Amino acid sequence: MTNIIFYLAAGVAILSTFMVITRLNAVHALLYLIVSLLSVALIFFILGAPFAAALEVIIYAGAIMILFIFVIMMLNLGPPAIEKERLLLKPGMWLGPGLLAAILLIELVLILTGPGSATKAAEVPPRAVGLTLFGPYVLGVELASILLLAGLVGAFHLARKERND
Amino acid sequence: MLTIPVSHGLLLAGILFLLGFVCVLVRRNIIFILLGLEIMFNAAGLAFVAAGARWGQPDGQIMFLFILTTAAAEVSIGLALVFQLVHRLHTLDIDQADGMKG
Numbered sequence: 604m605t606n607i608i609f610y611l612a613a614g615v616a617i618l619s620t621f622m623v624i625t626r627l628n629a630v631h632a633l634l635y636l637i638v639s640l641l642s643v644a645l646i647f648f649i650l651g652a653p654f655a656a657a658l659e660v661i662i663y664a665g666a667i668m669i670l671f672i673f674v675i676m677m678l679n680l681g682p683p684a685i686e687k688e689r690l691l692l693k694p695g696m697w698l699g700p701g702l703l704a705a706i707l708l709i710e711l712v713l714i715l716t717g718p719g720s721a722t723k724a725a726e727v728p729p730r731a732v733g734l735t736l737f738g739p740y741v742l743g744v745e746l747a748s749i750l751l752l753a754g755l756v757g758a759f760h761l762a763r764k765e766r767n768d
Numbered sequence: 769m770l771t772i773p774v775s776h777g778l779l780l781a782g783i784l785f786l787l788g789f790v791c792v793l794v795r796r797n798i799i800f801i802l803l804g805l806e807i808m809f810n811a812a813g814l815a816f817v818a819a820g821a822r823w824g825q826p827d828g829q830i831m832f833l834f835i836l837t838t839a840a841a842e843v844s845i846g847l848a849l850v851f852q853l854v855h856r857l858h859t860l861d862i863d864q865a866d867g868m869k870g
Binding site for chain 1: 825
């Protein structure tokens, strides 16, 4: 039972990632990439890492993909964008990602309603992750904060338009 | 209990990494290259989580957290570079950015 759910989620991940790299339109590729990230989050959940699964959905499928969508929206200004928007609302565009996401939803419902320990691996609770993160790995947390600060300053500097250009 | 062998999780991570790598090599649109990088980051994180789940230790998830942080910093810099490319060359094709004759 667990095996079927795992391999189905793995198949959805591979199929949607393949669709990402073969799309021509960036927004189509982003939709498939979100489905791929959601299926990887489901695999994390099956593997007994619920904290990593939540972060995958919140940060990867949420924050990072939103960044991509913002950039694509800012690059597509003008009247042609409206025609493009109309094309994006056709059913053929969201049918594929929607079907794959529906498979993932069915699997999630099966896991949540199934018998507790039979559908998941031995779980590493978020409490253990937090204690280890701020125990032996606290130096890594400091380095990650410095990296994020450098990313913030670098993105601000690079994305600024030069005045005399 | 779980009966998924850890090799299958690592195999899935390898396939996803390969797909991201192909995306980086084949596509010439800078947005797709960044997407391929994201796929590769995600596959590396999947390998860490699968290995951590094999031993029941939280270390794999912590490495996934650090990978997540790196990916977030990388994508912010990468998208800022996209802005510069569009601002200076008015294209998304990175082959146009050959001013250094690389």
